[in-house]
Amino acid sequence: MLARREHSAFEVRRKLKQRDIADSEIEQAVDRLQQQGLLSDVRYAESYIHMRKGKGYGPLRIALELKQRGVAESDYGHYLYASGMDWHSVLKAAYDKKYGNGVCDDYREKAKRIRYLQYRGFALDEIHELFK
Numbered sequence: 001m002l003a004r005r006e007h008s009a010f011e012v013r014r015k016l017k018q019r020d021i022a023d024s025e026i027e028q029a030v031d032r033l034q035q036q037g038l039l040s041d042v043r044y045a046e047s048y049i050h051m052r053k054g055k056g057y058g059p060l061r062i063a064l065e066l067k068q069r070g071v072a073e074s075d076y077g078h079y080l081y082a083s084g085m086d087w088h089s090v091l092k093a094a095y096d097k098k099y100g101n102g103v104c105d106d107y108r109e110k111a112k113r114i115r116y117l118q119y120r121g122f123a124l125d126e127i128h129e130l131f132k
Contacts, residue, residue, distance in 0.1 A: 012033070057121050
């Protein structure tokens with residue numbers, strides 16, 4: 001399972017539980033994998049952030065998805081909000097991919113575009129900065 005991609009400890013526990021493995025055995029296996037360095041929530045978070053950023057998602061959406069996957073904010077917060085992360089370029093690329101370089105003068109269309117970018121996980125102040 002770990003040979004294909006990184007997994008969070010939460011995902012490994014869930015997948016092992018689906019195979020009707022005892023809880024005590026699951027905890028032993030997860031602890032052993034973490035001690036051997038084969039299972040790391042930090043490494044999983046970095047991989048996940050890189051993948052979702054490449055698909056045009058913003059930090060708010062990625063943080064929500066990581067929480068849903070059982071990753072603690074302490075494991076991903078430093079990487080997600082690092083100064084080297086250029087979320088403005090990701091926002092611009094997501095906007096251009098969906099709407100092209102066309103200017104939007106219609107209020108309803110602009111509101112629709114703003115909602116789309118918020119859904120993608122970008123903060124409202126970043127979106128308004130893009131429209132300036």
